Amino acid sequence: MRYAYRVETVRTAERELMARLPEGMLMRRAAAGLAAACRGLLGRTYGARVVLLVGSGDNGGDALYAGAELARRGAGVTAVLLSPERAHEGGLRALRAAGGRAVGGVPSEPYAELIGRADLVVDGIVGIGGKGGLRPVAVELTDLVRDAGVPVVAVDLPSGVDADTGEVNGQAVRAGATVTFGTYKPGLLVDPAHEHTGAVRLVDIGLDACLPRAADMEALQHADVARLLPRPGAESDKYRRGVVGVAAGSGTYPGAAVLAVAGALRGGAGAVRYLGESESVREQVIRRFPETLLTQGPVRRAGRVQAWAVGSGLGDGSAARELVADVLTADLPVLVDADGLRLMDVSAVRERTAPTVLTPHAGEAAALLGRGREEVEAARLASVRELAELTGATVLLKGSTTLVADADRTKPVRVNATGTGWLATAGSGDVLSGAVGSLLAAGLDALDAASVGAYLHGLAARHAAPPLTAMDVAHALPHAWQSVTN
Ligand SMILES: NC(=O)C1=CN([C@@H]2O[C@H](COP(=O)(O)OP(=O)(O)OC[C@H]3O[C@@H](n4cnc5c(N)ncnc54)[C@H](OP(=O)(O)O)[C@@H]3O)[C@@H](O)[C@H]2O)[C@@H](O)CC1
Numbered sequence: 001m002r003y004a005y006r007v008e009t010v011r012t013a014e015r016e017l018m019a020r021l022p023e024g025m026l027m028r029r030a031a032a033g034l035a036a037a038c039r040g041l042l043g044r045t046y047g048a049r050v051v052l053l054v055g056s057g058d059n060g061g062d063a064l065y066a067g068a069e070l071a072r073r074g075a076g077v078t079a080v081l082l083s084p085e086r087a088h089e090g091g092l093r094a095l096r097a098a099g100g101r102a103v104g105g106v107p108s109e110p111y112a113e114l115i116g117r118a119d120l121v122v123d124g125i126v127g128i129g130g131k132g133g134l135r136p137v138a139v140e141l142t143d144l145v146r147d148a149g150v151p152v153v154a155v156d157l158p159s160g161v162d163a164d165t166g167e168v169n170g171q172a173v174r175a176g177a178t179v180t181f182g183t184y185k186p187g188l189l190v191d192p193a194h195e196h197t198g199a200v201r202l203v204d205i206g207l208d209a210c211l212p213r214a215a216d217m218e219a220l221q222h223a224d225v226a227r228l229l230p231r232p233g234a235e236s237d238k239y240r241r242g243v244v245g246v247a248a249g250s251g252t253y254p255g256a257a258v259l260a261v262a263g264a265l266r267g268g269a270g271a272v273r274y275l276g277e278s279e280s281v282r283e284q285v286i287r288r289f290p291e292t293l294l295t296q297g298p299v300r301r302a303g304r305v306q307a308w309a310v311g312s313g314l315g316d317g318s319a320a321r322e323l324v325a326d327v328l329t330a331d332l333p334v335l336v337d338a339d340g341l342r343l344m345d346v347s348a349v350r351e352r353t354a355p356t357v358l359t360p361h362a363g364e365a366a367a368l369l370g371r372g373r374e375e376v377e378a379a380r381l382a383s384v385r386e387l388a389e390l391t392g393a394t395v396l397l398k399g400s401t402t403l404v405a406d407a408d409r410t411k412p413v414r415v416n417a418t419g420t421g422w423l424a425t426a427g428s429g430d431v432l433s434g435a436v437g438s439l440l441a442a443g444l445d446a447l448d449a450a451s452v453g454a455y456l457h458g459l460a461a462r463h464a465a466p467p468l469t470a471m472d473v474a475h476a477l478p479h480a481w482q483s484v485t486n
């Protein structure tokens with residue numbers, strides 16, 4: 001598992017650790033890790049031109065000490081001090097002693113040339129002490145860096161992103177790589193901030209020993225998913241492995257039924273039962289997937305089912321609304337997606353005692369929260385938490401970094417990073433809803449089913465050859481399983 005902690009928690013752990021170590025030790029560890037990462041990115045350090053953007057706090061201190069190390073190894077290092085009178089004293093001394101130089105003050109013109117000739121820019125403007133977006137001088141410098149197209153490595157976080165929320169107020173540095181210290185911060189894992197980080201490298205500074213067990217956010221890794229995946233035992237039959245009921249698709253959107261069933265068949269349950277009133281849709285499902293069990297309403301007479309996935313492609317009619325309401329009365333885990341999110345009655349969801357998983361994209365989440373889509377996209381972490389609170393359900397907010405907030409709000413929010421832009425294709429959500437429904441039927445709890453489903457779905461998209469279709473993603477799910485379990 002990969003864990004992320006909020007700034008307040010990092011600060012407490014940092015104080016505890018600092019009290020046990022000689023002064024300056026933590027910053028030296030951080031700077032050593034940063035310098036090593038810079039050397040890796042430069043390829044050849046001797047003779048390389050490095051520009052440090054140095055703010056007034058310890059983030060700038062890290063950059064200066066790392067710059068000193070690079071200068072000792074023969075790089076030409078110039079520090080641009082954003083507040084010359086407040087730059088980290090020890091760091092500045094170390095840089096100068098190693099042969100680096102520092103410039104500061106206002107005129108931005110010479111900086112354009114300096115930055116334009118650089119092989120690497122180190123962003124030490126601001127780290128976890130940052131508040132609000134970048135200030136004007138910092139904006140001016142980062143504009144120069146962007147225009148010059150020079151690679152940037154961010155110290156701890158790209159300056160200007162919010163470490164706790166992943167929100168970006170105004171402008172923020174866009175880094176090719178971020179070197180972070182001690183632990184991940186939520187902002188590194190959540191969009192829009194995540195789009196600014198590039199590849200994130202974690203430097204161990206010994207902070208782990210002082211961090212609490214409960215993280216603020218976590219991200220599953222292969223080993224976690226492998227541990228959670230359902231596996232048939234010697235005693236298993238299809239019912240014990242779980243039957244997932246799929247209530248999706250309509251005469252207007254028959255494809256949604258086919259795709260949700262495709263996902264469900266590869267989600268790990270023992271069988272898929274498709275429930276639909278349209279004979280032609282049932283026929284299309286069975287023609288494509290002869291292993292599907294077919295049924296018609298009402299839900300209570302559908303036959304044995306251990307979890308339901310409802311909503312994709314149902315359309316808008318009153319029959320669809322009744323179907324969603326009917327599924328929500330089942331005393332079983334239920335996943336609601338797409339049209340179902342619009343048709344469901346939020347109070348009926350709140351009243352349920354069995355687990356409910358909602359899988360909105362930003363637009364659907366915005367509609368449920370009564371605000372604009374852009375507001376949800378700008379504040380994804382806050383939005384997914386709020387929606388879980390509002391509905392009492394486990395909420396999976398889709399996006400390039402998918403978030404899952406459990407109904408039990410004491411649990412960390414999970415973030416999934418396996419996704420790819422190629423998943424933004426028609427029907428890919430239908431496949432996800434089937435797969436997560438299947439994992440629910442196989443017995444995973446709501447948080448695990450949603451986060452494991454998102455993980456596999458993202459991985460499957462990476463296995464499928466681009467430009468991919470939703471059906472390609474469904475077909476690649478077994479490859480994703482294999483790559484996780486091997
Ligand atoms: N935690 C750990 O274990 C370790 C932490 N370490 C390092 O310490 C860093 C934290 O250092 P920190 O506390 O000094 O804060 P930092 O991020 O440098 O920023 C504060 C300064 O920035 C300024 N400023 C604020 N907002 C701004 C904005 N929007 N735009 C521009 N400027 C802004 C603000 O100015 P002021 O508001 O005072 O005018 C203040 O002077 C951390 O990220 C990591 O790199 C490692 O060395 C060792 C292990």
Ligand SMILES: [K+]
Nearest residue numbers: 126155157159
């Ligand atoms: K930074």
